[in-house]
Amino acid sequence: MLRRYVQGRHRYYALEGLMVIGQGDAPIFVPNTPQRLCFARTCYDHMAGELAVTLHDACVGADWLTPAADVGSDYHLTEEGERVFRDMGLDVSTVRARRRRFARPCMDWSMRRSHLAGALGAALLDHAIGREWVRQDLDGRALRLTFRGRQVMKRCFAIELPD
Numbered sequence: 001m002l003r004r005y006v007q008g009r010h011r012y013y014a015l016e017g018l019m020v021i022g023q024g025d026a027p028i029f030v031p032n033t034p035q036r037l038c039f040a041r042t043c044y045d046h047m048a049g050e051l052a053v054t055l056h057d058a059c060v061g062a063d064w065l066t067p068a069a070d071v072g073s074d075y076h077l078t079e080e081g082e083r084v085f086r087d088m089g090l091d092v093s094t095v096r097a098r099r100r101r102f103a104r105p106c107m108d109w110s111m112r113r114s115h116l117a118g119a120l121g122a123a124l125l126d127h128a129i130g131r132e133w134v135r136q137d138l139d140g141r142a143l144r145l146t147f148r149g150r151q152v153m154k155r156c157f158a159i160e161l162p163d
Helices: 035-039 050-061 079-087 092-096 118-130 147-157
Strands: 002-007 010-015 041-043 046-048 065-067 075-077 104-107 114-117 134-136 143-145
Touching: 035 041, 035 050, 046 050, 046 114, 046 118, 050 065, 050 114, 050 147, 075 079, 075 118, 079 092, 092 118, 104 118, 114 118, 118 134, 143 147
Parallel strands: none
Antiparallel strands: 002 010, 041 046, 065 075, 104 114, 134 143
16 A cells, blocks of 8 residues: 655655565665754654654553644644643643644654644743753753653653663
8 A cells, every 4th residue: 555645845755565565674774864863853843753753652652642633733732732742831722723734743854753743842942941841952952851841751652861
């Protein structure tokens, strides 16, 4: 089965049937990227990398983000999810009022899985920088998770990250 994923001006294709033909012969994707960029970085105006994919998976796994029925978003933030983000200090109603898709997946090139984009993803990155959960390198896109950020990931998202 051929699946197409549209992300901005990029198109990604997945050929599921070919996995059976070349079982075990397919090379494992290993990014040739500095570890600090693979762990956490910006992707346009939202967070990407291992940290962002883990956050995305935690939000989906906790049923805070579910597939949306409306065309303005790919995800719906549940009442519980809204409470969690509000308790973190994120003003979800202001984020919803922005003139863009609210929450959507974005394919992460280093992990080959989705991280959170859209207005909610951008607001989460701004909030994380403002609260000093992450610090952005002055000369690039890399983000560094702070001790405070590590505590928030554990407390709010039940995410344990290696030092």
